[in-house]
Structures are given as structure tokens and as C-alpha cells.
Amino acid sequence: MKRSRMHSSRYALQEESDLMDQKPISMREAIGNALIEMGSTNKDLMVVGADTTESLHLMPFGEKYPGRLVNIGIAEQNMIGISSGLALSGKTVFCGTYMVFIERALDQIRNTLAYCKLNVKIIGAHTGISVGPDGGSHQTIEDIAMMRALANMRVLVPSDAYTARRLAIEAANEKGPFYIRLIRGTVPDVHGDQEIKIGKSSTLKDGKDVSIIACGIMVHEALKAAEMLSKEGISARVIDCYSIKPIDEETVLKAANETKGIVTAEDHNIYGGLGSAVAELLSRKRPTRIEMVAVNDTFGESGNPSELMIKYGISAQNIFDKAKELVK
């Protein structure tokens, strides 16, 4: 597949083909790099961080553009409030830290960003059980539900550095609030040159028997599960649903029409996340059998990401089992 297609964008960006040859980088680094590139043409682009600017790869933005990175210390409510003030003064703001900390600012997010449709993009880093050793206190599994329930808020979940970069650029080009959910680890890029658009999805593998609709790190588990299924003669479609709100209705409905059932997969609580979003859509428009691979309404604990994902039932094996049941 040729990878040099330029995406339509207000910003002139590095050829994505150049990026594809490099070894994988984290989603955080991909967004940090995209911010630096966008910042040279968009002088009103600003970044607000909360004592995690190095971890989130936001520091280089501040080094490159003095005064345009505001580090407000460990004070997430203030981070959202200051971001709002900047946005109300015409700035495009990316603010971010670990999502589990940002959740304490739900009031500020609701009553400023969402209520007034402010031009602030929240980068929520280190989400899900796959955060690993920091333990359950740091593994947010309710964030998609919280953000998705806010009017005006759009929710994006990249699955690799490529989608993280593309989605950050898309969000910057679109006025209004966004939540961009990142995982902690570094994963291989699984996208070719697919166009990444708000409200769309990527079908990474076509299939006719069952559809797996996944987001974030679970896209990688879904691809593994599809391999396992194909060995058993089951053809699984894998859809990377990186835009959870708005969701790609057309592709989800098509999957429901063309395959025998749907397995959703997310590193998030079973309530209110991707599975719910898919179920809400299909129950209204085309009732379909759905199985959900998600954290079963419990908090996590310390451990390695892969062992935790097995323990909490969000591994490729879980997707495989549920998909098999659906086609039985």
C-alpha cells in the first residue's frame, strides 16, 4: 500500500511516509511532535500541562515556543480553568496530564469546556488497566463514560502513534472540546495510509463471519484474535473505532448487516464505553447480538500490562472466545 498520500489539513506537515519508516513511538510523543509542527503555523496554539509535561512530551513544545507552554503544577482543576480562559481569548489549547488526575476536574470540564464549547483538547494519558504497575488507583476505566456523557464533548481513542498524531491534528482543526485518550505503552503502528477522520473508523481487516469493534490498545488484541479465529476457519472483520463520539454509524451498521454478530473490545469498564456506544446505536437502528470484552465493573491492581489484561478479561483470548460463541 502506498503511504505517501497527503491528508487535507490546514497545516503543512511532514510527509507521513517519512514517519512510517521509523520505529514505533508512544502516542504521547506522536502528539507532542504534532503540536510542535502545528505550533509553527498556528501561533495561537498553546499547551497547558500539570507537572507531567516531560512524560507527555509537551516540554519540547515549550522549549520551541517560549511562553506557550503553561505548567500549572499539580492542580488539574486550575489546568482546565486556565485552558478555558486561554480558549476564551482565542487560543487553541491542548491540555493534558494523566487522565486519572484530570477526572477530578469533571466540574470544570463540564461547566466551561463542554457547556461553552471551548476550543480545548484534553489529552488524557495513561488510561486503562494496561497502565500496569502504578496500580488500580492510576488505571482509569471510567473516563470514556464520563467524557462521552458530556454534551458537546467528542471522544477520540487512538490505537497507535499514527492515529494519535492524525487525531490530534484533526482535533486542532475542528473548533470545540475534545477528549483524546492515550495508553501508556508503545504499540506498533497498525495503520497504513488510512484516512483518519472524526466520526470515522478504520477497517483494518475485512471479514464476513463476525465483526470485532475495538479501540485503543484493544485494537492490537483484536488483530491477534482475528488471526486465532482465522486458524479455526472463522473470518473476522476488525474495526478500529478510534472516534467513539461521534461514532462511525455507517461502518458499525454495515458490520451488523454483513456479519453474524459483534464483539466490542476496550480497556475500560463495561459500562458507558465503546461497548455501550455500539449497543446504543444498534439497539435503535438494527438490533444485533453483541458481546462486550471490557473490564467487568471492578478496579485493577499492580502488575504487568499483559498479565493484567489476561486477569481482567481483556485479552485476545477473551475476544476469540466471545467471537467463537457468536458464530456458533
Add this chain to the structure above:
Amino acid sequence: MPDVDFKDPNRAIDVNYLKGVASQVREDIIVAVGTAKSGHSGGSLSVTDILVSLYFGKMRHDPSNPKWPDRDRLLLSKGHAAPALYSTLAEAGYLQRDELKTLRKMGSRLQGHPDPKKVPGIEIPGGPEGIGLSEGIGMAIAAKLDGRESRIYVITGDGELDEGECWEAAMAAVKFKLDNLTAIVDRNGLQQEGKTSDIMPSDSVADKFRAFNWNVIEIDGNDIPAVLDALNKAEKVSGRPTVIVAKTIKGKGVDFMENKVVYHAKVLTDEEVENALKQIRAARGK
């Protein structure tokens, strides 16, 4: 619209004229809250003289072009005093006075708490307490980056200072040396359920800000010349933000409402409305 060029920082200020405006604003507050049979009159009356001093005596703004980029900005963090803000904006020419009677009614632009999407001249949403100072910091940083002369004024309640975010913001404003930011604490000493000193002791508001290295000015916030003087002093300070701790009387201007907790958000009876209007008008010889 009054025949005043609010964009001119050197416009002549007539204190007696401002007092008349404040009196009219108080009247408008009572009419609006009385008509709505809902809303916060006590905290609106306490902050009236501060709002009138800002809009009529200090801020550079343009009612015919509310989004003028170089304007000074007023952020009413104690958003429940919306009736005072709407009434002041009406006197300044942003709204028609008649519209005040639509306060809190379905279809009205005048939401129970200010909504910048709906009303020209409103800078931030109001409602949950404690957010305005943070938003003011964002605006003050933006003004400095953009090289604008705009000054940012944030009015908080004293009960509002119970919110932790206020103190996150108090630290940050000093860090970023925001001398274009002035906070004004409407220190009326009461909050919804009683005296601030009982609910969450905050007697040392000024000392707390001093400890954060703010420039602190303490005044009588119902005395328009004192408010104007403090605002002028704040403008001359460089390198750090100023807080004006403005001692006020909740319910100011209506004797049966003054310093009474119950008038935080009491539904006013027709008799109370009539009585209050009579007093306010009599005080300015109308």
C-alpha cells in the same frame, strides 16, 4: 445606551452619576428577581457598586462591539449574582432594560447563571463556584502573550473561597506575574447557610492572599470612590496580581434584606418587591 465612550480610559468620571446608576441597577435587580420569583438578590445587591465602578468608572469596553479584542474583561465568578451583572450590562447599553424581566424564564437569554454564548458582554459561564479566577489567569496570560493592554477583573464571593481551586489559582497568578489581573473579593461575610466565619472560617482572607504574595488592598466595597481608587492603585502595581478585599453588605440598599442570610436566594413576595423598590427610589430622591 449612555452617551459615554467606554473605550476611553481617560473619560471623565462623575461619582454622583455612578451612584445614580448603582441605584438604578439595584432597582433593576429587584424587578428582575421579583418578576422571576427566583434568583439571588442578596449577593447581587452587595456586588452592585463594584460592578458599576468597573463598567462605568474603570473598564475599557464597547457595548456596540462586545468582542472588541482590546477590551478589559469582567469575569463574574460568583455567577449567582447574575441579576446584578445583567442589570449593569443593561445600564451600559448591552441589553434593553425590559429584557431583565425575562430573567430565568424559558427562552430567555438571561439564564439563571450567566452564559457567554447567549448574552453579549458576558465573558465566562457562571454557576459552580471557584472557576473564575483560573479562567482570568488564562485570559491574563493570553493578553500578555498577544501584547494587549487588556486588564482582567475577576469578582469572587467570599464563600466561594471555600473552593480549593481558588487557591490553586492564587498560587498560579503570582507564578505568572499577572499584574494585569485584579481579583475582587465581594466580602459580604455571608454564604448560603450562614456566616462565612461559621461555615468555613475565612476571617483572614487578606492575610491569606498576602501569604501568596499578592498585592492586597482592603476597602469598603459599597463605597464607589473607594472602589475606583483601589482599581486605579491596582493598575499601577507591576510584577504581581492585586486582590481587592471589598467589605460589602449583603442585600445592600434594602434595610430588611441587609446582612440577612435568608435573602441569599429567597423568593421575593410582591410586598417585599414593592417595599424594596420604594426604599431604593427614596434613597436617590425619586
